[in-house]
Amino acid sequence: MKTRKPKTLKDVLNEKQTKKLEAHQQAQSEKSSNSQDFEQQQNESERSDQTTLSADLTYNLKYVKKALGNSSDIVTREFQARRNEKFKFGIIYTDGLTDSASVQEFILETLMVSIRNAQLDEKDLSSDNLLEVIKTESLPVGEIKEISEFKTLFLHLLSGDTIILMNGFQKGYALGFRKWVDRGVQEPSSQTVVRGPKEGFSENLRTNTALIRRKIKDPNLWLETKQIGKRTQTDVSIMYLKGVVNDKIVKEVKERLNRINIDAILESGYIEELIQDETYTPFPTVYNTERPDVVAAGILEGRVAIVVDGTPFVLLVPALFVHFFQASEDYYQRVDISILIRLxxxxxxxxxxxxxxxxxxxxxxxxxxxxxxxxxxxxxxxxxxxxxxxxxxxxxxxxxxxxxxxxxxxxxxxxxxxxxxxxxxxxxxxxxxxxxxxxxxxxxxxxxxxxxxxxxxxxxxxxxxxxxxxxxxxxxxxxxxxxxxxxxxxxxxxxxxxxxxxYLSPSAPFILQDQKDNLIRLPHWALITRPRLLNQKDIVRDDTPSPKPGN
Known part of the structure; x- marks a missing residue:
């Protein structure tokens, strides 16, 4: 029978160190496993929640930063208006596209001061409509849109809007504080006139629509906007005069715009090429201009204007052969001079x-x-x-x-x-x-x-x-x-x-009543009807009697 050799002090210490090392390795392994499980769960959570906003404000802000690659022009601010954790807000905006001074004055200061001094009762503090109460009582902003998805959030954020989020709510608001450097309204460079307005469109969509509305102060002037381009999400607007325009033309324009599935729209030439009737022709079938008075005149005739953000050239449809030989100055000069110049x-x-x-x-x-x-x-x-x-x-x-x-x-x-x-x-x-x-x-x-x-x-x-x-x-x-x-x-x-x-109307087919503004232009008092093929409803546009000698 073998006798066990008594352990020395050195053996006891080595055994204790070995046990400690094994325990430490086991703990590290469990920690690493837990960390991997946590990261996996977090990644799965991000994948499952990436379409809708989370109730966790911190998570939303981190997700936005990560999705935009921690871009330096994306400004985020997290603040607390009260000691109550429920009044924890997050502000996100794009530097260079947003009026940061207005954000500071109308959002940060307003929220922090008004909420801190507001006499909100316990019912408001515990209500699920707290964000709605803050919207109606503490945000002096004209344009406010509710957002609940990250896709909508990114669209408004990268368009220049300011995003406000609140802890505990799966929705937020996009506030209209867009502001960037604009070329402004200048004289058109491609279509100059001796007599007539000297203002031209700019690269700002809202400036361009405002220039058209200045010409036509009619509530029937309707404006519809949609985003085209999977990457650029370019704002494209159509403007038409309801009650004057042919509804079939408006429907056709909308259908052609809805069929566009392209990566980017950088200029109205993209839209023109994608919606034109015939590709293999040297003749243009879509009219483009950078003059607001030309677009206003076309809308009053019953045509549809297509305004694209980022370009000063606005499209007009339908565009006929005769339209490309008519200038806005034809209607500002005397009729005899206009006839001579047009011929x-x-x-x-x-x-x-x-x-x-x-x-x-x-x-x-x-x-x-x-x-x-x-x-x-x-x-x-x-x-x-x-x-x-x-x-x-x-x-x-x-x-x-x-x-x-x-x-x-x-x-x-x-x-x-x-x-x-x-x-x-x-x-x-x-x-x-x-x-x-x-x-x-x-x-x-x-x-x-x-x-x-x-x-x-x-x-x-x-x-x-x-x-x-x-x-x-x-x-x-x-x-x-x-x-x-x-x-x-x-x-x-x-x-x-x-x-x-x-394309050749009113010459082919020949329309007698439309010859008054074809090869020649009759006086304004004789232009009493709109083009018949463009308009089928409000035909008469002028019933001014002809001037008589001595009057």
């Missing part, structure tokens, strides 16, 4: 479209149409030119388009000088070098000047695109090719529609 625009349209192609066709295929003296002069000029007329025209047109684009993109101080000097120098040098004829320089210059007569930029772009198409037809088939091109263009225009309205 001049149509003439300039055909000059910009057909001048190079007609020159190519006549000099290449139809020299017998020219007088003998002019024919001899053209032949003398082209004697040293090594290229045919089509190559000359293409070279000069492409060169001018490059100069025009360079003048637009360069700084304003030198942009116009570069484009003008470049055109003169290149044209003169090309003629002296014998690359092009002097007549071709005149033709291209006349074409370029005529293209600037169009009051809208997008119609001028259409002319620039079609010009090359007609030049190719003229070089291939002569004047017959130009006629074929015109027939194709007219057929294409007849096939277009803008929100259900024929």
């Amino acid at each position: 001049l625009r149509y003439f300039a349209f055909f000059l910009a479209l057909l001048t190079p192609s007609v020159y190519i066709a006549v000099t290449t295929f139809h020299q017998e149409m020219l007088p003998t003296g002019l024919l001899i002069s053209l032949a003398a000029q082209r004697e040293g030119v090594p290229f045919p007329a089509i190559v000359e025209a293409m070279m000069m047109e492409i060169t001018f388009e490059i100069l025009r684009e360079a003048g637009v993109r360069m700084p304003r101080a030198v942009g116009s000088a570069i484009s003008i000097v470049g055109a003169l120098v290149i044209g003169q040098a090309a003629v002296e070098a014998g690359v092009v004829s002097a007549t071709m320089v005149i033709v291209v210059s006349l074409t370029a000047i005529s293209s600037f007569v169009a009051p809208t930029f997008n119609m001028a772009i259409s002319i620039r695109i079609l010009r090359f198409f007609f030049m190719i037809l003229a070089a291939t088939f002569g004047l017959f090719g130009i006629i074929i091109g015109l027939i194709i263009m007219v057929l294409h225009l007849n096939s277009l529609r803008s929100f259900g309205i024929p």
Whole structure:
């Protein structure tokens, strides 16, 4: 039988240390397991509660910070208005988009002072409607919206609103304290007039809608707003005159906007491309302008305005072919001057479209149409030119388009000088070098000047695109090719529609009563009815008698 060796003092101490170490490791393991369980439970709680607000104020503030990546421009403030834990508030706003001075004055100071001094009875203190009582008695703010989901909270927060939350409640309020640096109302840069209003839209949606309401002080001017863009959540508003607009057009506009499912809307051009009737056409079917008076006039005719936040260009639909040749100044000048200028625009349209192609066709295929003296002069000029007329025209047109684009993109101080000097120098040098004829320089210059007569930029772009198409037809088939091109263009225009309205109306289909504001404009006292296809209800808009001599 073996005898157990007596333990020494050293063995006893080692055994105690071993037991302590094992106990410490076990405790650490249990602590780590509990911590992992807690984190797992917290993550599961965050995943399950991430759609609705929590009653825990601290959790809501931490969730907002975490969801926004602890961004430095997101300001959060937690404070307590009374010693009672129930009066614990949280304020969240975006620095740069919110009026922080108003937040300090109308929220922080008001809540802390009014609640501390308020004589709230025990019923109010214990009521579930305590937040509602505070809203009605302690928040002197005009725009207050209730929020109960984080999605709505983020939308208001990143739009510039101030979020107020209260401990113990699964809801909060979004207060309208939006304020940011705005360009303000300035003169439009793309559609200038000699006589008429000088104010233009800005990048602020609310400023733009206010400019329209200043023109039309009618309670039937309705405004509807929705957010489009999964990432940008851009505010897009439609404005129309109820009782004047065709309800089918309004319904069609809403349906097309609701069908948009895109990541971002950064400019009204996104909306224009997504709602237009026809994509593969050089002609615009949606009108855009940065003039409030043009939008107001369109709404009064029965059209729908689409205002997009972040851009000064407002869309008008339906947009017909004739609308792109009408300027707001036509209705501010005398009727005789307006008729002359409008007819001049149509003439300039055909000059910009057909001048190079007609020159190519006549000099290449139809020299017998020219007088003998002019024919001899053209032949003398082209004697040293090594290229045919089509190559000359293409070279000069492409060169001018490059100069025009360079003048637009360069700084304003030198942009116009570069484009003008470049055109003169290149044209003169090309003629002296014998690359092009002097007549071709005149033709291209006349074409370029005529293209600037169009009051809208997008119609001028259409002319620039079609010009090359007609030049190719003229070089291939002569004047017959130009006629074929015109027939194709007219057929294409007849096939277009803008929100259900024929693009060439009131010319095709021909509507006699709408000819008063088509190629010419009659006096204001004669414009007694609105366009028939745009409006079906309130047709008569003016019954002013015509002025009589001596009155």
